[in-house]
Amino acid sequence: MFYKSVEPYIEKKSEIEFKRNQIIYHEGDEPKNLYFIVSGLVGLFHISESGKETFFRVFGKDDILGHRSYFAEEPYHASSIALTPVVLAVISKEECKRICEVNPDLIREVIRNISQDLGQAELRLAGLFDKTAHKRISESLVYLKLKHPNYVWTRKEIAEYAGTTFETVARVMTQLEKQNLIKKEGRDFSIINHEQLLSLDEDYYS
Amino acid sequence: MFYKSVEPYIEKKSEIEFKRNQIIYHEGDEPKNLYFIVSGLVGLFHISESGKETFFRVFGKDDILGHRSYFAEEPYHASSIALTPVVLAVISKEECKRICEVNPDLIREVIRNISQDLGQAELRLAGLFDKTAHKRISESLVYLKLKHPNYVWTRKEIAEYAGTTFETVARVMTQLEKQNLIKKEGRDFSIINHEQLLSLDEDYYS
DNA sequence: CGATAGATTGAGAGTTTTCAACCGATGTGG
DNA sequence: CCACATCGGTTGAAAACTCTCAATCTATCG
Numbered sequence: 324m325f326y327k328s329v330e331p332y333i334e335k336k337s338e339i340e341f342k343r344n345q346i347i348y349h350e351g352d353e354p355k356n357l358y359f360i361v362s363g364l365v366g367l368f369h370i371s372e373s374g375k376e377t378f379f380r381v382f383g384k385d386d387i388l389g390h391r392s393y394f395a396e397e398p399y400h401a402s403s404i405a406l407t408p409v410v411l412a413v414i415s416k417e418e419c420k421r422i423c424e425v426n427p428d429l430i431r432e433v434i435r436n437i438s439q440d441l442g443q444a445e446l447r448l449a450g451l452f453d454k455t456a457h458k459r460i461s462e463s464l465v466y467l468k469l470k471h472p473n474y475v476w477t478r479k480e481i482a483e484y485a486g487t488t489f490e491t492v493a494r495v496m497t498q499l500e501k502q503n504l505i506k507k508e509g510r511d512f513s514i515i516n517h518e519q520l521l522s523l524d525e526d527y528y529s
Numbered sequence: 530m531f532y533k534s535v536e537p538y539i540e541k542k543s544e545i546e547f548k549r550n551q552i553i554y555h556e557g558d559e560p561k562n563l564y565f566i567v568s569g570l571v572g573l574f575h576i577s578e579s580g581k582e583t584f585f586r587v588f589g590k591d592d593i594l595g596h597r598s599y600f601a602e603e604p605y606h607a608s609s610i611a612l613t614p615v616v617l618a619v620i621s622k623e624e625c626k627r628i629c630e631v632n633p634d635l636i637r638e639v640i641r642n643i644s645q646d647l648g649q650a651e652l653r654l655a656g657l658f659d660k661t662a663h664k665r666i667s668e669s670l671v672y673l674k675l676k677h678p679n680y681v682w683t684r685k686e687i688a689e690y691a692g693t694t695f696e697t698v699a700r701v702m703t704q705l706e707k708q709n710l711i712k713k714e715g716r717d718f719s720i721i722n723h724e725q726l727l728s729l730d731e732d733y734y735s
Numbered sequence: 736c737g738a739t740a741g742a743t744t745g746a747g748a749g750t751t752t753t754c755a756a757c758c759g760a761t762g763t764g765g
Numbered sequence: 766c767c768a769c770a771t772c773g774g775t776t777g778a779a780a781a782c783t784c785t786c787a788a789t790c791t792a793t794c795g
Contacts, residue, residue: 369655377655395644400652427633434640437647438601444650446606449575449583451657452692456751478774486658488752493775509760510773662783684742694784699743715792716741736795743790751782758775765768 325436326359326385326412329429332422337413347403347411348389354399357419358388363409364474368483369401378483380440381406381470390433391440393419406474451486459485460495461520464505468514475511531642532565532591532618535635538628543619553609553617554595560605563625564594569615570680574689575607584689586646587612587676596639597646599625612680657692665691666701667726670711674720681717 338361341347347358347365365382379401382388392399393416414422423430450459463485467476478489478496485492496512499505504520506513514520544567547553553564553571571588585607588594598605599622620628629636656665669691673682684695684702691698702718705711710726712719720726 369651371655371659373659375655375659377651377658379651379654391644391647394640395648396641397645397648400648430636430640434600434636434643435602437640437643438597439603441597441643441647441650442601442603442606444647444654445575445583445585448585448650448654448657448692449577449581451654452583453577453579453581477772486654489774490753490776491751493773497775683740695742696744696785697783699741703743713742738795739793741790741792743788745788746786748785749783751780753778753780755777756775757777758773760773761771763768763770765766 325387325429325432326361328432329359329414329422329426330412332426332429333412333414333418335415335418339411339413341405341409341411343405343407345405345409347405347409348399350399350402352399354389354392355416357390357393357414357416358403359412359414360384360386360388361410361412364406364471365409366404366406366480367401368404376483377486378480379444381467383471387433387436391437394433394437406480447486456485456487456491457495457498458523460487460492461499461504461523464496464499464512465514465517465520468512477510531593531635531638532567534638535565535620535628535632536618538632538635539618539620539624541621541624545617545619547611547615547617549611549613551611551615553611553615554605556605556608558605560595560598561622563596563599563620563622564609565618565620566590566592566594567616567618570612570677571615572610572612572686573607574610582689583692584686585650587673589677593639593642597643600639600643612686653692662691662693662697663701663704664729666693666698667705667710667729670702670705670718671720671723671726674718683716 341363348354350369360382362384365386365388367379367382369377369379371377382403388403388411389399450462454462460481463481467481467484478492482489482492496505496507499520500507504514504516504523506515547569554560556575566588568590571592571594573585573588575583575585577583588609594609594617595605656668660668666687669687673687673690684698688695688698702711702713705726706713710720710722710729712721
């Protein structure tokens with residue numbers, strides 16, 4: 324959505340390609356560019372001291388990337404990794420500054436987007452404290468699958484999004500399949516009943 | 530910090546007062562105003578279905594309030610509550626829009642602020658998944674106490690910030706006092722050794 | 736000084752993690 | 766095109782951390 328509204332204003336455009344699992348930028352680095360996704364899927368991950376990974380956000384076609392650190396004027400707090408082969412449009416900080424000045428819409432868009440992400444992050448925070456792993460996993464399955472139906476999410480990615488371990492994800496998915504709420508298909512899965520999956524009471528044990 | 534840079538541009542100014550524990554706005558409400566804190570302390574809390582509360586953010590003098598929802602164009606995702614007696618300057622959405630147009634600095638300030646908060650929220654998310662309650666509590670003690678040294682934080686508030694229960698906070702604080710890292714003073718406490726408190730190994734059990 | 740909100744401490748329960756072993760899918764080189 | 770290597774997934778059992786519930790204590794304030 325972003326890229327389309329900014330593209331006309333770009334003067335110096337360049338594109339880069341990344342293979343699956345390649346790192347686009349590292350946690351701790353100073354942001355030098357803004358990126359827009361031309362094609363592919365990108366995940367934003369944080370790795371803690373103990374080595375545990377957390378999956379913060381997913382980005383898809385036309386999404387902007389690296390904007391939080393750029394506008395926060397901070398180093399990256401997490402690393403962006405290509406989940407599929409990815410093509411990015413790169414825009415330098417200087418160019419971005421210029422575009423923001425001639426086209427205030429970009430900044431309006433970005434501030435709305437970041438504000439929404441902040442709300443979402445805080446509600447996830449509350450959920451991590453409040454909800455069982457079972458519920459968080461159900462919600463993550465719906466969120467991730469709806470957002471990118473064609474990508475095959477690994478148990479590990481789901482776990483890192485939901486804030487749990489891949490073993491727990493596997494267990495919960497087995498249980499959800501027995502309840503006919505999802506269907507495992509190889510390593511992929513599909514959702515049979517969205518509403519029930521989200522309104523889960525989970526006092527069901529087979 | 531915000532209020533000072535915006536004040537000169539305000540045409541219609543009005544102030545409201547709140548007593549301790551009064552609710553400034555409710556989760557779910559549609560934002561109609563922006564608020565600036567003239568004096569006092571405000572907490573942003575979310576209450577989940579099960580009744581568990583989470584403490585998202587603190588606001589103090591000159592901070593802006595209600596901005597996330599305003600810029601996200603969403604209803605409030607949490608409630609703002611006066612932690613002390615509070616005086617707020619109220620600015621209508623219309624006025625805010627006008628100010629943003631004549632004074633682009635406000636929006637630059639806000640986007641930086643929200644971006645930093647998003648980073649912080651996501652790192653808390655990662656910490657909730659990764660760190661022990663003990664460590665999260667130590668960090669919360671430092672954060673809250675440094676930010677507002679004169680406010681007497683309750684165990685409940687600390688717990689809701691750290692993502693744990695007040696009983697666990699009480700236990701950890703007792704332990705930290707035995708290690709001479711903090712000192713309990715009535716219901717208040719002071720920090721004796723910041724660095725050690727943050728670099729805690731916690732394999733220490735007395 | 737009594738009332739009340741907040742704090743402490745103990746013991747037991749429960750979810751989730753951890754560690755470990757094993758299984759199955761997928762993809763590649765011979 | 767098969768065989769094997771590898772990555773991802775499943776399942777079990779035990780351990781661990783934190784929560785919950787409950788009883789008791791203590792600041793603080795009218």
